[in-house]
């Protein structure tokens with residue numbers, strides 16, 4: 542089922558992706574784990590949103606369900622106006638391929654392909670031909686990620702930071718509605734991590750793309766326009782214009798509360 546109208550945030554910006562009343566329960570009966578407990582959150586188009594929260598709070602589950610990599614137990618997930626639960630497997634695969642980009646902690650490049658081939662792989666697999674616009678876009682991306690002199694190298698000949706920059710270029714190459722990044726700096730030293738975060742920020746601010754990133758790192762979250770905080774599978778806060786210090790303070794408040802509040806107390 543498709544919705545008739547596009548969800549918008551308070552400033553009227555449409556959501557590139559969103560979930561409504563999202564519940565995800567893993568397992569059943571006495572082994573059941575409620576990973577998402579009624580989360581409603583939108584990820585505005587043209588913005589960089591970070592998802593943060595303590596370990597086990599449901600960040601990856603939220604990202605996977607919002608991106609169509611996993612299904613909700615109840616509630617709904619949308620990419621634009623398309624409700625993911627209404628799609629059969631084939632359409633969901635097409636949606637993931639054509640409208641969503643991914644960057645993972647492990648760069649997930651194809652070792653036998655060159656940098657250039659890795660970047661265009663999703664479009665080659667989709668049989669999409671490059672029109673002039675597409676060629677110019679890919680060309681601009683190669684400069685943004687700073688890989689022009691590495692295009693004919695293979696991933697093993699690159700540093701971790703360079704490999705992740707290839708993965709970033711690949712994620713944006715098809716101009717998807719939204720790029721989901723799951724701990725994209727988790728395997729990088731801090732300098733390479735900063736470079737990759739800078740690229741994600743530039744893709745949003747200079748190229749109008751949309752990024753949703755799961756991270757543990759307040760310094761990484763500070764690159765986003767907004768941070769959404771999860772705790773125990775619930776959305777508990779949002780912070781615009783985050784700084785690393787403000788994010789750290791907010792996370793410390795969770796730690797203090799979970800250490801002092803009795804189990805089952807409202808967050």
Ligand SMILES: Nc1ncnc2c1ncn2[C@@H]1O[C@H](COP(=O)(O)OP(=O)(O)OP(=O)(O)O)[C@@H](O)[C@H]1O
Pocket residue numbers: 567568574575576594595596597598599600601602603757
């Ligand atoms: N496949 C699964 N089967 C059972 N339980 C799961 C599964 N995946 C996640 N969980 C549980 O769901 C809850 C949320 O997990 P999730 O990975 O989404 O949290 P997270 O905030 O991303 O954690 P982390 O920061 O440690 O990666 C946790 O209690 C986790 O143990």
